[in-house]
Amino acid sequence: MHVVVNAAMSADGKLSSRRREQLAISGEEDFDRVDRLRADSDAVVVGVGTVLADDPSLTVKDETLCERRLERGESAHPARVVVDSSGRTPEDATILDDRAATYVCLSEAAPIDSRMDLADHAELVTAGEDRVDLLRAFATLQEQGLERIMVEGGGELIFSLFDVGLVDELTVYVGAKVIGGRDAPTLADGDGFVDEFPLLSLESVKRIDDGALLRWTVDS
Ligand SMILES: NC(=O)C1=CN([C@@H]2O[C@H](COP(=O)(O)OP(=O)(O)OC[C@H]3O[C@@H](n4cnc5c(N)ncnc54)[C@H](O)[C@@H]3O)[C@@H](O)[C@H]2O)C=CC1
Ligand SMILES: Nc1nc(O)c(N)c(N[C@@H]2O[C@H](COP(=O)(O)O)[C@@H](O)[C@H]2O)n1
DSSP states (O other): OEEEEEEEEETTSBSSOTTOOOOOOSOHHHHHHHHHHHHTOSEEEEEHHHHHHHOOOOOOOOHHHHHHHHHTTSOSSOEEEEEOTTOOOOTTOGGGSTTSOEEEEEOTTSOHHHHHHHHTTSEEEEOSSSSOOHHHHHHHHHHTTOOEEEEEEOHHHHHHHHHTTOOSEEEEEEESOOOOOTTSOBSSOTTOOSSSOOOEEEEEEEEETTEEEEEEEEOO
């Protein structure tokens, strides 16, 4: 399995404003790059915080890219995965529509009612007591043939994936905006590291639109 985290942050490191509403940080060219990255992935993963804030579709937008996937014998869109300990994904969330396969990763604490509602629209993966055990959940996804994993966020999920050592690559688009706000989400939130910080090796820097795309691999 290869896990790439891809996100866009403002020049001051925020993924969104303190209102946690979806905010376009990428420009047109970067969104096209993100679309290509989705098209080259087996699954696109987000945390439930992102589903609740953005109601994303996580589908490939460019029809030519969808056609190429079909020609390769793949589904038109990669699978979508929500990491959602207690089953908070709303039943009418776009991610549960029938345009692509969807997996919802739950913990054992998710109530039975939510499970039953979600099971009508998604494959359920249960791992962890109160919180999704990411190592076990991702192992189950791999057993389903999902090898090329793209994680889009948000900051809570990205921190946890670094914490358990699941990230192989990090691509960050740094956009020409200052958002600010101590409560605005950043690229890696969670509890934060105080030692044993994950270390990265810079692979490339590229100007895109009015910002910069940084690509790192994660040191093992
Ligand atoms: N600019 C960008 O590229 C992106 C921005 N965003 C923004 O990020 C914000 C949402 O991010 P967050 O609030 O951080 O939510 P998140 O999307 O990271 O989801 C966090 C939630 O996932 C669940 N979860 C289950 N198991 C977990 C585990 N082991 N570790 C961590 N979380 C676990 C918990 O319910 C937790 O509250 C929104 O404002 C959204 O717009 C989201 C994705 C990309
Ligand atoms: N790469 C990137 N740049 C931004 O500026 C963004 N706001 C995001 N957000 C992510 O894209 C999801 C929306 O996907 P759909 O257009 O609905 O398919 C959103 O939920 C974030 O994960 N990404």
